[in-house]
Amino acid sequence: MSRELPGLYRSLAEDTDPRGLAAPDAVRRYADRRARTRAALGALTAAALVGGTAVGAQFVFAAAPDTRVGPPADSPGPPSSSPVPSEPTPTPSASSSGPGGSASQQPPSTSSTRTSPTARTPTSIPDSAFFTLAAANETGAGSGFGEDEVLPELCGAEPGASGTVRQRVRTLPFKLAGTPEGNIPDGLYRHSITIYRDGRAAAALDELRDAVRDCPTQPVGSVTSRQKLLPSSGYGDESVLFEMRKPFLDVNDQPTGDEELRLIRAIRVGNVVTVLWDQGWEGSSSPKPQVDADSRRAVTAIRDWLR
Known part of the structure; x- marks a missing residue:
């Protein structure tokens, strides 16, 4: 502390409240206590924030354990698991030969006989x-x-x-x-x-x-x-x-x-x-x-x- 400060402090005390001001040492001790308190409060606040973040993260992950982040909208998605209908496999026939010359089977030929589209039996002939x-x-x-x-x-x-x-x-x-x-x-x-x-x-x-x-x-x-x-x-x-x-x-x-x-x-x-x-x-x-x-x-x- 500057040597001139005690003198200035005494002059100020004479011109102000007759009850007097606190001594310089008291003011210094009070200032030191406020600084320590402020530091302690700051540390407590930081700790509270860190603790709250950790608890919140645990709560979110516990509530949605299977949540996954999907791919971007323009990226191809995974292949569908739905079954895709396959083309019908032709029925072989013994009348045709395969690539190796052996007999392969083909669908049976359709009969030229057609079935009548009507079952109505008339009783007169016009x-x-x-x-x-x-x-x-x-x-x-x-x-x-x-x-x-x-x-x-x-x-x-x-x-x-x-x-x-x-x-x-x-x-x-x-x-x-x-x-x-x-x-x-x-x-x-x-x-x-x-x-x-x-x-x-x-x-x-x-x-x-x-x-x-x-x-x-x-x-x-x-x-x-x-x-x-x-x-x-x-x-x-x-x-x-x-x-x-x-x-x-x-x-x-x-x-x-x-x-x-x-x-x-x-x-x-x-x-x-x-x-x-x-x-x-x-x-x-x-x-x-x-x-x-x-x-x-x-x-x-x-x-x-x-x-």
Whole structure:
């Protein structure tokens, strides 16, 4: 402390409160105590802050032990754990060979037989159930309904004779595209539609197949007719196609050396069977492309009717 301070202090005391001021040593001791107190309070405050931070951190981590900080918004996330549907594995087939030349398996081929989209069984047969010839095949003679047989003779068998509900038969002459006007027709269909009870239509076609197989030959007048089943698929739910061949006879009933061919196709659509039997015209043979085309038209007409 400066030596002048005691003197200055005494002069100040004489000019102020007559009760006097504290001695310089007392003032110094008081100042030292305040400094120590302030330091102690600062240390306590710092310790309290550190302790509170530690307790708060422990509380946060205890409350959310599984909390993790995710990646930035623009960083790719982890792969999803959801199962990803895989492409279907093709079913092998023994008909094809793999890379090493060994037989590998492929999916089974789809049958050409289609299932009818309708299960409705009608009880009557309108005219609209019968197909219409294409314009190029029209003869202008129209068609006529009657009570004729729906199938040719097959060694006395009667396929599809039982279980019928309703049946209609018509005759329909046709000409081939390009045949000049005024010429005779190129063929004549005996076209029938038969409604069967449930299950009997399929049985009728089975009976027809058996009848053709069991009758490979038969006498027709003075000649012999040969019957044979032919491939037929893609018509209705199922179909049967067979041919009848016999020697062609002239006007004197003598063989000419040629053969006369007749085609007959029966088609099932649900509980309905339609038969196209081409009987020719004056000894002409059945043109298969025309019979195939008209078979498709017959199926379309029946499906439209059954909708």
